[in-house]
Amino acid sequence: xxxxxxxxxxxxxxxxxxxxxxxxxxxxxxxxxxxxxxxxxxxxxxxxxxxxxxxxxxxxxxxxxxxxxxxxxxxxxxxxxxxxxxxxxxxxxxxxxxxxxxxxxxxxxxx
Amino acid sequence: xxxxxxxxxxxxxxxxxxxxxxxxxxxxxxxxxxxxxxxxxxxxxxxxxxxxxxxxxxxxxxxxxxxxxxxxxxxxxxxxxxxxxxxxxxxxxxxxxxxxxxxxxxxxxxxxxxxxx
Numbered sequence: 001x002x003x004x005x006x007x008x009x010x011x012x013x014x015x016x017x018x019x020x021x022x023x024x025x026x027x028x029x030x031x032x033x034x035x036x037x038x039x040x041x042x043x044x045x046x047x048x049x050x051x052x053x054x055x056x057x058x059x060x061x062x063x064x065x066x067x068x069x070x071x072x073x074x075x076x077x078x079x080x081x082x083x084x085x086x087x088x089x090x091x092x093x094x095x096x097x098x099x100x101x102x103x104x105x106x107x108x109x110x111x
Numbered sequence: 112x113x114x115x116x117x118x119x120x121x122x123x124x125x126x127x128x129x130x131x132x133x134x135x136x137x138x139x140x141x142x143x144x145x146x147x148x149x150x151x152x153x154x155x156x157x158x159x160x161x162x163x164x165x166x167x168x169x170x171x172x173x174x175x176x177x178x179x180x181x182x183x184x185x186x187x188x189x190x191x192x193x194x195x196x197x198x199x200x201x202x203x204x205x206x207x208x209x210x211x212x213x214x215x216x217x218x219x220x221x222x223x224x225x226x227x228x
Contacts, residue, residue, distance in 0.1 A: 023220075033213070033214075035214040036217070037215075044207055044218040044219065044221050045158065045207075045215075045218060046218070047214060047215065047216050050213070050214040050216070051214070056216070061225075062141065076193070080168070088157065088158055090158075095175050097171065097174070098171055098172055098213075099160060099171065099174065100150075100163075101161035102157060102158040102160065103162070103171055104157045105157045
């Protein structure tokens with residue numbers, strides 16, 4: 001059971017816009033920034049979005065992030081076949097002595 | 112370009128201690144801006160943070176694993192290490208090392224560790 005809640009799956013057709021949600025609590029998303037990772041099959045996760053809505057160099061502007069209260073979202077516009085991957089949200093959690101927490105991951109299928 | 116590389120046995124027997132090392136190249140592990148740490152991913156499952164360490168040696172551990180985990184750093188070798196004791200089949204996973212800078216921005220390629228007799 002992951003601390004952050006994501007839908008297990010999402011899908012879209014090429015060119016569509018899809019969103020993936022991430023729900024947390026006041027001790028994690030509510031008080032810290034959210035990061036998103038893309039994991040292609042058989043590879044390590046790659047940082048996609050940091051500080052809620054910032055893209056590292058090299059990440060296309062088709063990917064965007066937002067946060068409101070204790071929830072966050074990743075949006076992918078102009079969906080492409082190479083976007084088919086697992087997506088994870090992550091945030092620091094202030095409870096106990098502090099820890100990094102992840103969502104359970106969302107498998108994105110491009111139909 | 113910063114690179115991280117995990118190394119260690121791919122097979123560990125139940126009740127024994129899992130030991131992995133992460134070698135950092137292209138940057139110094141002694142940078143004051145970063146923590147370094149470990150994340151794992153059981154086959155077909157999601158990501159779990161194990162713990163993090165600062166170059167000075169201060170550590171943060173996942174509360175659910177804290178009693179079994181030790182993370183250490185060797186600045187002279189630009190390496191940090193993970194020890195997980197009393198392993199069971201539930202500890203079978205791909206283990207990643209990563210840099211923490213307010214986010215996990217650099218990851219190693221990961222190494223599969225199987226716990227089996």
